[in-house]
Amino acid sequence: KAGVTQTPRYLIKTRGQQVTLSCSPISGHRSVSWYQQTPGQGLQFLFEYFSETQRNKGNFPGRFSGRQFSNSRSEMNVSTLELGDSALYLCASSTTGGRSGGGYTFGSGTRLTVV
Amino acid sequence: AQSVAQPEDQVNVAEGNPLTVKCTYSVSGNPYLFWYVQYPNRGLQFLLKYITGDNLVKGSYGFEAEFNKSQTSFHLKKPSALVSDSALYFCAVTSKGDSSYKLIFGSGTRLLVRP
Numbered sequence: 001k002a003g004v005t006q007t008p009r010y011l012i013k014t015r016g017q018q019v020t021l022s023c024s025p026i027s028g029h030r031s032v033s034w035y036q037q038t039p040g041q042g043l044q045f046l047f048e049y050f051s052e053t054q055r056n057k058g059n060f061p062g063r064f065s066g067r068q069f070s071n072s073r074s075e076m077n078v079s080t081l082e083l084g085d086s087a088l089y090l091c092a093s094s095t096t097g098g099r100s101g102g103g104y105t106f107g108s109g110t111r112l113t114v115v
Numbered sequence: 116a117q118s119v120a121q122p123e124d125q126v127n128v129a130e131g132n133p134l135t136v137k138c139t140y141s142v143s144g145n146p147y148l149f150w151y152v153q154y155p156n157r158g159l160q161f162l163l164k165y166i167t168g169d170n171l172v173k174g175s176y177g178f179e180a181e182f183n184k185s186q187t188s189f190h191l192k193k194p195s196a197l198v199s200d201s202a203l204y205f206c207a208v209t210s211k212g213d214s215s216y217k218l219i220f221g222s223g224t225r226l227l228v229r230p
Contacts, residue, residue: 004158006158031215033217033218035218042220042221042222042223043205043218043220043223045217045218045219048215048217050215055214055215056214056215056216056217058217090158090159092159092218097215097216104161104218105161106151106158106159106160107158108156108157108158109156109157109158111156
């Protein structure tokens with residue numbers, strides 16, 4: 001079966017702009033989580049959506065937002081980009097997003113560079 | 116708060132030798148622990164998980180991990196390393212958020228297997 005698809009793979013944006021990243025989960029998976037990976041902070045949880053509802057949110061400013069559509073595809077948006085937002089953004093899908101995280105499948109990520 | 120620590124930034128081993136990548140955890144209650152691997156410019160791949168039961172967990176690509184409750188450790192091991200095992204390894208634990216779970220990752224350990 002198809003894996004988790006993240007688009008685009010690479011993105012270069014200018015400070016102050018906004019960006020939208022997309023994640024298509026595995027068919028049948030209803031939970032989508034987003035993580036930010038940077039060399040300094042490592043992997044940090046952004047938020048999780050399940051059946052179009054945000055169930056969990058990490059400690060990121062309000063410039064970071066997301067949504068999920070009825071087909072479970074998810075988007076995350078970052079407004080007013082800062083240099084520090086440069087990172088690899090990973091999404092993970094699972095059937096229910098439960099405690100047994102082994103059910104999470106990660107996409108290859110979107111590498112965002114802010115200049 | 117739930118957390119995991121990976122004390123080594125990098126581990127170097129010769130091909131054919133056994134390898135160990137260390138992870139310690141700090142959680143309340145029973146931990147759900149995981150290992151993921153990341154190859155360059157790729158997402159995270161699930162290796163194995165411990166939820167309950169046998170303390171020795173076997174996973175993908177010949178990796179295994181030993182859960183030690185008294186030492187609060189969950190070290191990743193492989194009897195004979197391959198050059199192709201060179202990658203970034205993350206230990207993780209699930210943590211309860213607002214109304215669902217999220218993965219809390221360690222800082223990562225880079226494994227370098229030399230021929």
